[in-house]
Amino acid sequence: MKINSQKKINLLVDCVKMLMIVAIACALVSLIVFAVSDDPLNAIYNFFVGPFTTLRRVGNIVEAASPLMFTALAVVIIFGAGQFSMIAEGSFFIGTAGAMVVAITIGMPAGLHPIVAILFGGILGSIVALIPALLKMKWNVSELVVSLMLNYVVQFFVIYLVTYFFREMESSSLCSVLFQDTATLTTILEGTRIHTGVLLGVAACIVMWFLMYRTSFGTSLRITGDNALFAKYAGLKVSGIMVAAQAIAGFLAGIGGGAELLGMYTRFKWTATPGYGWTGIVVALLARRNPLMVPLSAAFIAYMNVGADIMARNSDVGREMVDIIQGVMMLLIAADALLQGWRQRMIIKAAKAEEEVSV
Amino acid sequence: MSVLQNILSTEFIYMWIRVATPILLAALGAMVCSKAGVVNLGLEGIMLISSLFGVLCSAVGGNLFWGFVGGVGSALVVSVIFAYFHLVLNANATLCGTAINTAATGLTIFVLQLATGEKGNSSSLHSFSFPNVEIPLIRDIPILGDILSGHNTLTYLALLMVLVCYLLMYKTPLGLRMRVVGENPHAASSVGQNVVKIRFIAIVLCGVLTGLGGMYLSMGYMDMFVRDMVAGRGFIALAACSMGQATPIGALVSSLVFAFFDGLSNVLQVLQLPSQFVQMLPYVATIVGLTIFSIQKSIRAKQKMNKIKAG
Numbered sequence: 130m131k132i133n134s135q136k137k138i139n140l141l142v143d144c145v146k147m148l149m150i151v152a153i154a155c156a157l158v159s160l161i162v163f164a165v166s167d168d169p170l171n172a173i174y175n176f177f178v179g180p181f182t183t184l185r186r187v188g189n190i191v192e193a194a195s196p197l198m199f200t201a202l203a204v205v206i207i208f209g210a211g212q213f214s215m216i217a218e219g220s221f222f223i224g225t226a227g228a229m230v231v232a233i234t235i236g237m238p239a240g241l242h243p244i245v246a247i248l249f250g251g252i253l254g255s256i257v258a259l260i261p262a263l264l265k266m267k268w269n270v271s272e273l274v275v276s277l278m279l280n281y282v283v284q285f286f287v288i289y290l291v292t293y294f295f296r297e298m299e300s301s302s303l304c305s306v307l308f309q310d311t312a313t314l315t316t317i318l319e320g321t322r323i324h325t326g327v328l329l330g331v332a333a334c335i336v337m338w339f340l341m342y343r344t345s346f347g348t349s350l351r352i353t354g355d356n357a358l359f360a361k362y363a364g365l366k367v368s369g370i371m372v373a374a375q376a377i378a379g380f381l382a383g384i385g386g387g388a389e390l391l392g393m394y395t396r397f398k399w400t401a402t403p404g405y406g407w408t409g410i411v412v413a414l415l416a417r418r419n420p421l422m423v424p425l426s427a428a429f430i431a432y433m434n435v436g437a438d439i440m441a442r443n444s445d446v447g448r449e450m451v452d453i454i455q456g457v458m459m460l461l462i463a464a465d466a467l468l469q470g471w472r473q474r475m476i477i478k479a480a481k482a483e484e485e486v487s488v
Numbered sequence: 489m490s491v492l493q494n495i496l497s498t499e500f501i502y503m504w505i506r507v508a509t510p511i512l513l514a515a516l517g518a519m520v521c522s523k524a525g526v527v528n529l530g531l532e533g534i535m536l537i538s539s540l541f542g543v544l545c546s547a548v549g550g551n552l553f554w555g556f557v558g559g560v561g562s563a564l565v566v567s568v569i570f571a572y573f574h575l576v577l578n579a580n581a582t583l584c585g586t587a588i589n590t591a592a593t594g595l596t597i598f599v600l601q602l603a604t605g606e607k608g609n610s611s612s613l614h615s616f617s618f619p620n621v622e623i624p625l626i627r628d629i630p631i632l633g634d635i636l637s638g639h640n641t642l643t644y645l646a647l648l649m650v651l652v653c654y655l656l657m658y659k660t661p662l663g664l665r666m667r668v669v670g671e672n673p674h675a676a677s678s679v680g681q682n683v684v685k686i687r688f689i690a691i692v693l694c695g696v697l698t699g700l701g702g703m704y705l706s707m708g709y710m711d712m713f714v715r716d717m718v719a720g721r722g723f724i725a726l727a728a729c730s731m732g733q734a735t736p737i738g739a740l741v742s743s744l745v746f747a748f749f750d751g752l753s754n755v756l757q758v759l760q761l762p763s764q765f766v767q768m769l770p771y772v773a774t775i776v777g778l779t780i781f782s783i784q785k786s787i788r789a790k791q792k793m794n795k796i797k798a799g
Contacts, residue, residue: 273529274727278723449593452595456595460583460584460588463579
């Protein structure tokens with residue numbers, strides 16, 4: 130049977146599955162709200178419609194989507210190479226620290242400053258991501274476990290940097306001194322905080338799509354991810370590809386951290402890793418691991434988060450509900466067998482139809 | 489000097505065992521799963537959920553028994569969900585685990601807020617804890633008594649579980665089946681073993697052990713639930729399991745090593761080191777330990793290959 134018709138069937142089934150999961154997520158939101166709230170209609174209105182009521186709130190969605198795009202891209206590439214490193218979280222956080230160091234200590238002209246700061250963050254992110262990758266390549270140490278542990282190491286290291294070298298002494302809570310004015314990213318839409326980092330994120334998605342689907346490296350990467358043994362016998366340098374993929378992923382997460390810090394803040398304020406690496410996994414899965422779908426899926430997850438915040442402010446339902454929903458969505462998307470029977474039947478039907486035509 | 493004195497004190501060793509308990513229980517769970525060929529990243533979430541539901545059920549039920557039922561029961565429910573999605577719906581185990589952790593963080597805070605009206609901790613509830621046990625005879629031995637006696641019930645249960653897990657894995661048909669399924673699922677199914685069923689049992693057993701670890705946190709180590717109180721112990725248990733080469737004794741030793749560095753970080757705070765470096769210590773130790781083990785393993789594998797080639 131033709132590859133083309135199988136591709137079409139796969140696309141159709143995947144789209145139906147995603148729509149179904151989004152529908153289930155929305156239904157679950159309503160169900161939980163009706164179960165716990167005294168004024169469920171108000172809560173549901175705030176959750177679903179709230180994010181669209183003012184320009185500032187729409188801006189919030191775009192702002193919240195920005196870091197998720199970068200971490201989701203990192204996840205797409207790491208998982209795409211068949212590796213299960215959770216380093217996006219750590220790379221993102223070290224990226225914020227790298228950008229902070231450049232933004233505070235080095236004086237530079239306005240256009241150049243954020244670029245250098247973000248790139249430095251990206252390089253640090255890449256270095257951190259290389260640790261589990263190289264340990265895996267050299268001695269087959271579990272990249273999953275090392276990356277999980279490394280995330281904590283990075284977290285404590287960054288907090289150490291802020292506390293001992295860049296701390297604002299006049300503030301009672303832990304935060305850094307102000308960045309230089311030249312370092313912050315410009316706002317692109319008046320009345321919101323949407324910054325140039327968002328454009329960088331969208332550009333990164335396009336570049337990554339090109340890299341994964343239009344270059345020989347991307348093809349090797351996808352073959353390696355699908356079946357590492359096959360790739361090895363086909364003569365691909367499997368471990369080199371896996372390491373390169375994780376270095377790129379770390380770089381992406383790192384510049385994501387830098388862009389988030391310089392776009393949204395004027396000083397470093399986190400006291401623990403913000404969790405974008407984990408949320409990035411949901412976004413990556415929802416995007417069917419396709420870089421071009423990442424902005425859309427990041428926007429959807431961001432919409433849910435913003436909706437949950439607005440709902441928590443204006444009703445009696447807590448914002449943590451949205452984490453439950455995202456966990457459930459992740460489970461459903463990961464369930465490969467879901468709708469598999471339907472896909473199989475359609476493929477068989479298409480194959481039979483073609484057989485009849487050729488006879 | 490003072491650091492060394494601190495480490496050699498009975499209080500330090502007593503604390504050491506206390507800190508090791510939840511990690512040991514979860515690491516034993518991870519061991520069972522890992523032997524059957526399943527990487528259970530959901531340990532973190534399972535611990536969190538059982539620590540909350542243990543507290544809630546003991547407060548509602550009015551005694552420890554219901555707390556125990558609630559804690560283990562909730563861990564079982566989550567494990568069955570994990571097992572169903574992983575084994576029946578073919579979802580990747582790592583993704584399933586991540587999903588469970590994500591949902592657990594939200595669910596525990598959400599339910600806590602519903603039950604108490606607060607998001608921080610369950611101090612307003614009157615919940616029950618597992619009692620400490622003074623062991624007769626041992627209690628009266630001068631130094632050893634202070635170290636070994638007076639621990640929480642679950643601590644002794646955890647040590648007992650090391651033995652139980654050892655017997656289960658190496659002395660029973662079920663243990664043999666689990667190991668075979670983990671080693672080579674295709675070979676196991678070709679001789680008529682039901683891989684899905686055996687892995688299902690492994691995941692459920694893991695859930696019970698991990699649930700006990702979670703309950704220890706909120707009903708032993710502390711006497712209330714605090715949001716995000718698991719704080720990476722599930723991940724650490726996973727690391728302890730792989731550092732211990734997925735054996736019960738290995739899990740015990742690595743949990744103790746990890747807890748030692750954790751305890752050490754408390755002691756070292758007298759030294760005026762930046763506290764962040766001290767807090768980093770257990771995680772760095774895990775990475776280094778795991779790497780050393782893996783290097784040894786790869787050297788051994790190479791030697792074996794050379795022998796085969798030579799012979």
